[in-house]
Amino acid sequence: MTDHLYGEDTYRRDAPGVVVAQTPEGGVVVEPALFYPKGGGQPGDSGWLEWDGRSLAIATTVRGEGGSSILVPAEPAPLPPLGAHVVQILDWELRHKYMRVHTALHLLSVVIPLPVTGGQIGAGTGRLDFLMPEPPSDRDGIEQALVHLVDRDLEVTDGWISEDELDARPELVKTMSVQPPRGAGRIRLVRIGTGTEQVDLQPCGGTHVARTGEIGAVKLGKIENKGKQNRRVNIILA
Known part of the structure; x- marks a missing residue:
């Protein structure tokens, strides 16, 4: 993610870029990439491209070859040509909701310390599926514990771990259905809380609040x- 703006600064709302590719399906690739591509349960970013007095609405972003971000237009329209200098503009309100929900789901995995079998992030809602044969007996207690972690205003940071180090610490991987991407030699970790205040540490390539x-x-x-073995727990931003 060091080559992508969405990994360097999740709060950046716009950025210049250059069109480096167009896809046969009508998508466009701009580098450096500001738009997060769909993955890990998080939807792809939407927004706009602007160039030479023109504008192109972007409906979503998907992952392309080599981890590139392919911007998918909202409707068929002329694309900026190869080599064009453009301005990438995020739909920030939507991205920020994804960030809030994503971080809240990490906290939910702390409150319910069971293997995660699936998950999905939405605009103000999200869910995790747990390996949980029986429904939880204390729903109110789970909600209160989640709210307490939010209210502690813990710092959210990221770092890196080698693939060999992760192999030696399998407990860091909470999600059974999606394994961290390999092949680059290192894997991004997202940490919630620091020092004695740390409550969570797990591999994740998505965007989070600070x-x-x-x-x-x-x-x-x-x-x-x-x-038989799964319970889906939904959360809602109030």
């Missing part, structure tokens, strides 16, 4: 039965 207090008011939604 402190848990920024998540704001959050509450539990439905807890659904998704099979």
Whole structure:
């Protein structure tokens, strides 16, 4: 993620770039990439490209070859030509909601310390699926514990670990359905809390808020039965 603006500064809302590719399906690749491509349960960013007095609405972003961000136009329209200098503009309100929900789901995995079998991030809502044969007996207690972690306003930071180091610490990987991407030699870790205040550390390539207090008011939604061994726990930003 060091080659991508969304990994260097998740709060950056716009940035210049150069068109380096167009796809047969009508997508466009701009570098350096500001738009986060769909992955790990987090939707791709949307927004706009501007160049030479023109504007192109971007509906979503998907991951291309080599981890590139392919910008998908909202409707068929002329694309900026190869080599064009453009301005990338995020739909910041939507991205920020994804960031808040994503960080809240990391905290939910702390409150419910069970293997995660799936997850999804939305605009103000999110969910994790847990390996949980029986529904939780204390729903209110889970919600209160989640709110308490948000209110502690813990710092959220990132770092890196080698693939060999991660192999030696398998407990860091909470998600059973999605394994950290390999091949680059190192894997990004997201840490919540520092020093004795640390509450979570796990591999993650998504975007997050800088402190848990920024998540704001959050509450539990439905807890659904998704099979003999699975329970889906939903959260909602209030």
